[in-house]
Amino acid sequence: MARHHETVHRSGAQRLRKLIGLCVTLAFVVVATPGMGRGGAPGSLLFALASHPTASAQALDAAEVPAARVLIFSDTRAEVLSWEVDGGKVSAADAELAIPISTHRGPGLSLDAAALGAGTHTVSAMYSHPDTVLSSQFRIVASSRGPNPQLLANATPHSQTASPAPSPTSTPNAEPPPTEAAPPPPPQAAPPSTSPPPGGSSGWPDASTTGPRDGHNLTPSGPLVITVPGAVVSDLDVDGCIDVQAPNVTITDVRVSCERTTTAIRVYDGASATVAYVEIHGNGVVSTAVGFSNYTLSHVDVHDVIDGPRINSSVQILDSYIHDLARTSDSHNDALQTTGGTGIVIRGNNLQAYNATLDDPMNACFMIGSENAPLRDVVVEHNLLNGGNYSILARDDLNGSNIVIRGNQFGRNFRYGPYRGVNAMDADSSNVWADTLTPIL
DSSP states (O other): OHHHHHHHHHHHHHHHHHHHHHHHHHHHHHHHSTTOOOTTSOOOEEEEETTOTTSOOEEOTTOEEESSEEEEEESSOOOEEEEEETTEEOOGGGTTTEEEEEETTEEEEEEEHHHHOSEEEEEEEEETTTTEEEEEEEEEESSSOSOOOOOOOOOOOTTOOOOOOOOOOSSGGGSOOOOOSSOOOOGGGSOOOOSOOOOSTTSSOOTTTSSSOTTOOOEEEOOEEEOSTTOEEEEEEEESOEEEOSSSEEEEEEEEEOOSSSEEEEEOTTOOEEEEEEEEEOTTTOSEEEEESSEEEESOEEESOSBOOEEOSSEEEESOEEEOOOOOTTOOOEEEEESSEEEEEEESOEEEOOBTTTTBOOSEEEEEOOSSSOEEEEEEESOEEEOSSEEEEEOTTOOEEEEEEESOEEOSOOSSEEEEOOTTEEEOTTOEETTTOOBOO
16 A cells, blocks of 8 residues: 555656646746746837838737838847847848847847748847747738838947048038939928917027927937938937938937037938937037938027038928037137028027127028039028127128028127128018017118
């Protein structure tokens, strides 16, 4: 009987060990299965389309993914050791197909689904902490139809670097030639704006209405090189500068502290960007806040730069605050400057060339020339301009047409006068003194 009891006990113990082993196996499967993550563990892979920045992100597993560039990331910030696509590790040589990126939600992968091709594919992420592998199988469909997830990545490819920026200089001739790749419709097609600019306590844009908005917690970041078309960069505190090398990039609620002597945000030829609710701090050394074509600034706070934005073609500066320019021994500081281009709108801004701390009017709020190209189709309206030798200063040799100056207000902290134009410019009595609202002309 004792031997039978021992046999039964041993058999029960064996079943218990098997049951424990099965539970351990199931526990591992739960950890490694998408959708089961909690706390700091990566739980599932998500994806987002670069071309649809307004909808929600989607789970990658079993998804139908359009043949387009997508960004893949997990639902936590866990560190990724490496990525695999269809069983092959992603390397620097795969940059056209797949690029490891940094996103505001943690590491991610930018994948060209069109290049990967229609059919069923697998993406795997190997994580170091915890030691986890996430794999998702999905199907790429040839049609452009499909979910419209929000692009949640800032798209900073680790494997790519920016081309050299132009040499720093304080002269307008230093700008690269304007690109004429995609000129917008002439600004005169739109009727004059009649609404007042969004203002702070002064009624004009100031630090309270520009820069990152309240409620946005900014994550520390290093310099950014953006090469993913349609990328959205948001909620970052960038210690460094930004190079935009892709079209249709959006940068919003970001602080940029740049210390290179060229541009804080450079938009390269063939690229384009919308920059909204961003602060640009030039640390007294940045020669140009933003350059050069195909960008829009809205509600941007620019300060401690030698020159504000430089403007070639297809540029809009809207509802922004440019102030406290940095004087150097040989600078001719301008809040805004153009040396030629087409399709330019300057509207609703507070342009302060005058530095009250230094009692220095600087050179101009808006310096206008055509050294690099003829200047055409420009609207400057409903701005506050204060400071400069002349607040609006045009070169005598300006080659331009359809340059409209209307509805602006001018301060009195200039050296010689509020306005020095040429025949190519159309300015009328709607331009007034800010203190009396009487015409300056």
